[in-house]
Amino acid sequence: xxxxxxxxxxxxxxxxFATAAAVLVVAAxxxxxxxxxxxRRIQAxxxxxxxxxxxxxxxxxxxxxxRRCIDSTDxxxxxxAIGRASxxxxxxxxxxxxIPENHDEGRLPDGTGLLGxxxxxxxxxxxxxFTRRAQxxxxxxxxxxxAVVVVQxxxxxxxxxxxxxxxxxxxxxxxxxxxxxxxxxxxxxVAVTHAVGASPTSGGTCERTAPVVANLTVADVxxxxxxxxxxxxxxxxxxxxxSGRVTFGFKCAKAWCEAGTTDATVRVSxxxxxxxxxxxxxxxxxxxxxxxxxxxxxxxxxLGQTRWRAATVRGxxxxxxxxGDRDRAYxxxxxxxxxxxxxxxxxxxxxxxxxxYAWGLRSGRNYLGMRYVAGRDTLEVGVFANPLPATPSSAxxxxxxxxxxxxxxxxxxxxxxxxxxxxxxADDGVWIPCGVACCRADGDDY
Numbered sequence: 001x002x003x004x005x006x007x008x009x010x011x012x013x014x015x016x017f018a019t020a021a022a023v024l025v026v027a028a029x030x031x032x033x034x035x036x037x038x039x040r041r042i043q044a045x046x047x048x049x050x051x052x053x054x055x056x057x058x059x060x061x062x063x064x065x066x067r068r069c070i071d072s073t074d075x076x077x078x079x080x081a082i083g084r085a086s087x088x089x090x091x092x093x094x095x096x097x098x099i100p101e102n103h104d105e106g107r108l109p110d111g112t113g114l115l116g117x118x119x120x121x122x123x124x125x126x127x128x129x130f131t132r133r134a135q136x137x138x139x140x141x142x143x144x145x146x147a148v149v150v151v152q153x154x155x156x157x158x159x160x161x162x163x164x165x166x167x168x169x170x171x172x173x174x175x176x177x178x179x180x181x182x183x184x185x186x187x188x189x190v191a192v193t194h195a196v197g198a199s200p201t202s203g204g205t206c207e208r209t210a211p212v213v214a215n216l217t218v219a220d221v222x223x224x225x226x227x228x229x230x231x232x233x234x235x236x237x238x239x240x241x242x243s244g245r246v247t248f249g250f251k252c253a254k255a256w257c258e259a260g261t262t263d264a265t266v267r268v269s270x271x272x273x274x275x276x277x278x279x280x281x282x283x284x285x286x287x288x289x290x291x292x293x294x295x296x297x298x299x300x301x302x303l304g305q306t307r308w309r310a311a312t313v314r315g316x317x318x319x320x321x322x323x324g325d326r327d328r329a330y331x332x333x334x335x336x337x338x339x340x341x342x343x344x345x346x347x348x349x350x351x352x353x354x355x356x357y358a359w360g361l362r363s364g365r366n367y368l369g370m371r372y373v374a375g376r377d378t379l380e381v382g383v384f385a386n387p388l389p390a391t392p393s394s395a396x397x398x399x400x401x402x403x404x405x406x407x408x409x410x411x412x413x414x415x416x417x418x419x420x421x422x423x424x425x426a427d428d429g430v431w432i433p434c435g436v437a438c439c440r441a442d443g444d445d446y
């Protein structure tokens with residue numbers, strides 16, 4: 001672009017359009033016919049300005065036509081650049097969905113004392129970019145897409161009433177976060193819609209014009225001493241309130257929001273406790289960094305049906321404050337030594353007959369370390385009775401050693417320094433960051 005003279009329209013000789021930090025599409029310098037026409041109009045409009053006739057109707061009209069030509073040509077040029085970058089952007093966009101620590105899964109109470117069909121919640125990767133309530137207000141209704149919830153039915157399962165009350169169905173539901181105004185006393189709201197255009201091979205899309213099937217109450221929690229938006233992770237979690245009713249948790253500007261058919265009495269997380277000390281880190285105080293789960297157990301009814309129910313044991317997994325700095329090279333450089341990665345709190349009785357007891361877990365606080373085993377070129381997790389040192393160490397023998405079943409690499413996207421439980425038909429294992437990868441670990445023998 002040439003240096004412009006004050007009062008004149010800049011002469012455009014090329015454009016650069018960036019769709020992402022590392023994806024640049026450079027347009028050809030050669031001007032198409034439409035741009036050539038704009039060029040002539042710009043020159044004519046500038047000539048009128050230079051001869052001091054711009055105050056006339058003729059001068060103003062020429063400049064308006066030139067500006068319209070510039071705007072339409074620029075939009076067309078930008079659209080062509082987007083078209084060239086769209087395939088790569090389409091590849092990048094789903095990457096956040098593949099990171100287990102970003103999201104959550106589990107079976108929710110069905111209202112009869114049992115657990116219902118499997119539910120997955122996926123937070124929008126863009127919620128981390130909203131740092132002010134005013135940004136949510138400006139979206140109007142139905143609001144900002146905060147998360148999607150997917151229910152998957154297995155043989156013989158149906159959608160229970162407790163799920164229907166949340167707006168869930170067999171398929172994908174969309175959670176829209178809205179706010180009427182920026183006043184601190186104004187509460188967020190969540191509207192639930194069903195995906196549009198779903199088919200056996202596609203979950204469909206969330207559309208702002210889709211009918212609302214449920215309105216959920218929202219409680220937002222801003223933890224004292226944590227006033228910045230970046231202190232709240234852009235993750236999503238399944239949770240419940242003080243009354244045991246299911247809530248959907250996700251970041252909302254400078255707070256953590258929980259939405260559901262709730263009276264907004266937020267359950268204080270077991271990891272945080274009622275009165276944490278001033279030195280208690282965000283990983284333990286703010287939901288979304290850690291994960292909490294009532295363990296589930298599978299059983300067979302008298303009719304021979306396989307069902308799920310909540311066990312008497314519940315747990316919290318809290319990542320270490322420095323887990324985001326531990327890449328693979330760090331573990332390799334400290335081969336054979338334990339690096340602390342998380343704490344796992346168990347509430348409820350774990351008897352020697354429990355498989356989790358055999359994994360090395362005990363009621364109370366357990367400490368998880370990870371080490372690199374050079375001979376097998378693999379990582380493994382150890383369960384300890386006492387805190388591990390801040391630096392890698394050859395700690396006393398762990399009570400249990402868990403295999404890292406998978407080190408899932410995530411190219412082109414950062415892995416968040418969070419941790420969560422894994423819900424499967426067999427066990428409640430864990431997902432822990434391990435460099436630019438997610439490590440899946442459990443204590444089973446298979």
